Amino acid sequence: MAKIVLDTSVYIPLLRQGRLPGSIIQTRGSTLYLSAVVAQELYAGAGDRQTQKSLDQLYHVFQKNNRFIVPTGKDWAECGVTLAKIGKKYGFESIKKGRLVNDVLIALTCKQIAAVLLTTNHKDFQVIRSFLDFQFLGI
Numbered sequence: 001m002a003k004i005v006l007d008t009s010v011y012i013p014l015l016r017q018g019r020l021p022g023s024i025i026q027t028r029g030s031t032l033y034l035s036a037v038v039a040q041e042l043y044a045g046a047g048d049r050q051t052q053k054s055l056d057q058l059y060h061v062f063q064k065n066n067r068f069i070v071p072t073g074k075d076w077a078e079c080g081v082t083l084a085k086i087g088k089k090y091g092f093e094s095i096k097k098g099r100l101v102n103d104v105l106i107a108l109t110c111k112q113i114a115a116v117l118l119t120t121n122h123k124d125f126q127v128i129r130s131f132l133d134f135q136f137l138g139i
Contacts, residue, residue: 002030005069005110007119008041010139015042015051034062035109036070037102069115075108082131090127100124107134 039059046052062068071079082104103124110117111134119125122138129136 003033003113003115004030005033005035005106005115005117006038007106007117007121007125008038008045009120010118011038011042012045015054018054031067032062033067033069033113033115034058035106036068037105037109039068041102069109069112071105071109072112075105075112078108078132079104082128085131086127100128104128104132107132107136110134110136 039055042055043052046055059068079101083100086100103121106117107125107128109115111132115135117125117134117136118139119136120139125136125138128134
């Protein structure tokens with residue numbers, strides 16, 4: 001059974017359509033996991049109480065089913081090393097390291113459990129994959 005992590009870019013349209021039930025944890029022979037980094041990004045963007053309630057429900061379903069993955073201390077250190085390598089290759093100013101921190105951490109949480117990341121953010125994750133061994137599919 002494949003392990004899948006949805007990127008924030010995938011959840012946002014689902015939220016806008018009101019399609020975030022807990023039932024999405026198991027889909028078509030794959031098991032979904034929620035990265036703590038994605039949860040943080042979603043909560044940070046929750047503009048109203050209804051969206052926050054939907055996120056609370058989603059979070060609790062993943063927690064209850066042991067499908068919530070959190071960056072470890074090693075992941076944070078590896079994130080810094082990866083950002084330094086990206087900055088060295090592409091220039092620190094041009095890559096806007098600050099916005100890549102979360103994406104690198106999402107990639108590392110996927111790597112932890114050998115999950116495939118589904119994202120609409122192909123460009124950034126393609127760059128990250130050239131420095132980190134993880135799987136992603138652009139949708």
